[in-house]
Amino acid sequence: MREGCLGRWGQRWRSDRGSGTVWVVAFMAVIWVGGVVAVGVGGIRAARHRGDAAADLAALAGAARVADGSVAACREAREIARRSGARMAGCVVRGEIVDVCVTVALRAPVGGGAVRIESRARAGPAGRDGVT
Template identity: 40%
Template sequence: MLRRRWTSRPSCGGCDERSVDRGAATVWVVGGMSVVMVVMTSVLWLAAAVVARHRVEGAADLAALAAAVVAVDGEQQACAEARWVVEHMDTVLRSCRLSGWDALVEVDVAFGPFGSAAARARAGPVEVKR
């Protein structure tokens, strides 16, 4: 003969066990996942901004060096060299000029919907003192 053990269950007026579950865990999981997604998206946008800044700084430095190398040929040739470097680095040359033997360049790069990153660089001849 089987003996049944009776457990006390909350009385809910003829409903089954599934109706006692209110889905609170699901709400907490969805909320937690939303928070994680917002944090990860913010981290990714910050990383994109840092990468854009490093990229534009490198492009500006190289463009200024390229312009300084041919500064003796004049500003037009120097800025053409700077433009060539900047275009091959997928950035935009905003300005280029020579100040004496120094090449001054400004470079810009767009990233995402938030704007752009800009950098300036200056390069010129090295003075050797003996």
């Protein structure tokens, strides 16, 4: 039996037929997973910024109403947090200082479940040398 001009190497090369398809599919899977992770991280960062902004605004709104009492201050803070897309998790008034904690719910991509991001803020009157 004659092996031809390529000898055994020709047979080995023929057995690699279709391996390029496997490599392309594997590369596409890696790119897809990377894209899903990037979208998830971007969504979490955006929710974190939204929560921080909601907490800041709620604390400022509560501090503006602290003269009306702690109940009125926390009610105003809760309303501002709700309008900002967050949920008030806690509100504490100590003197003229209002501490708030808000949560933002986020759905993780591809069945990752729900994630809750928590943000805190404090607001009160400015001191003699600036913000206290």
